[in-house]
Amino acid sequence: MLPSFLCIGAQKSGTTWLYYQLREHPQIWMPPIKEIHYFDSVFIPENREWTEELIDRQCKQAISRADMLTSNCRGYEKGHIEQIMDGDKFSLQWYQSIYNTVGSENAIHRGDITPEYSALPYEGVEYVRSLLGDVRVIILIRDPVSRALSHTRMHVEHRRSTSLEELFDFVRGDVFKMMGDYKTFIPLWKSKFKENLLFVPFGRIETEPKAVIEQIEKFLCLESFCNYQLLKKKIHKTRKKQFDEEIVREIRIFCEDQYKFLYDNFPDSFLKNI
Template structure:
């Protein structure tokens, strides 16, 4: 029987999803893929993703392989092959996505995919999520749209500065881009998801709670996705 995600974290970018990924991957009853942000659904349904999604996967897998080689005394070559397959064509097919979750370590565990761009995949994409994954649980971290956009702008500006100096005109163009503006468009996206999923299938988490009550956030997520409480998360107070 195929193993597929039981839950998705669909948003928002720059709203603590990296923190959630790092915490949940420590839980013994949860399995997450080696790459945060697989971008499968948004690659299919958001044209803007397609210009960089392959590069993203290859770069992430390269980093995972490097860390694995540097920190493992005896390499598991089946795992190395599994990682290289993720970064190999054909990518972003249904077969490719399903294969990512067919790992022995995922058997009997609650499986997740944390990709905040999924919130923007639109009605057709949402219907496909429901068709492929069935009664999947959805986690959505909500952050003030202005603060979220400013955080994304800082991240994108730093990325561009690594290549060259960014001009004022380029910064203004970036600030007005759909990729920055749309990710905080909750009034547009939330009704689209509620049209296909019952409200009880979506857990909305205020971003500020990650800073003020991180342990309670994790307890809430555990109950929502159906795993037992875990007491030994490392650095739950740190958000990223």
């Protein structure tokens, strides 16, 4: 058994919020950890320098949370989470085993929300298509500069201390650019999934969270669910931090092409909400 829908980012655009909402829908089964990283760990092998540790950390956090380990069909068994942590990570058998569990088999949809999938190369997206078939794909779009600044703040938080020189290296690096490169990854995913893509402007999560979820329910052909508990809760909000103007300028220069792409491909009614 494998996922029937993906959310591929963009990073720092509400993917964690979306995970917690969809986990509550009775017709959806979400894994006990938010980010699986199967496809990027296969096609961007350097990601394995940190994804294995991330999987283990997410699993330990899930086991420690009482609300994750419940006896109903939407809960998660401790043994299954331990299997994710101890299995042959990033093999196809491991990926399938995540979805072969109680609750998943009776769900209409199973999801995988991993923002790094937006950075997959052509052959990676092609493999997604061949493995998952006509899977539905959700893409959250945030204002390019706002997203990039939030990504940079997250980088600083994780590193604790980052010099100006290190920050320049980060915002000029391939990883930073790939995670917000709408101009590259949207046409790539469109070429393989066409009408099976749903684009959601990030700003509507704050202003119209219920409408966003209803749009996604419709996209996934699900019954409306009225008992979401966390719709207005901000999750993983990055701490505010001011950056040197030179860093901000570097980010703005990178984002120029991203704005042009968005304005050439999306209506004003969509863009005013990103």
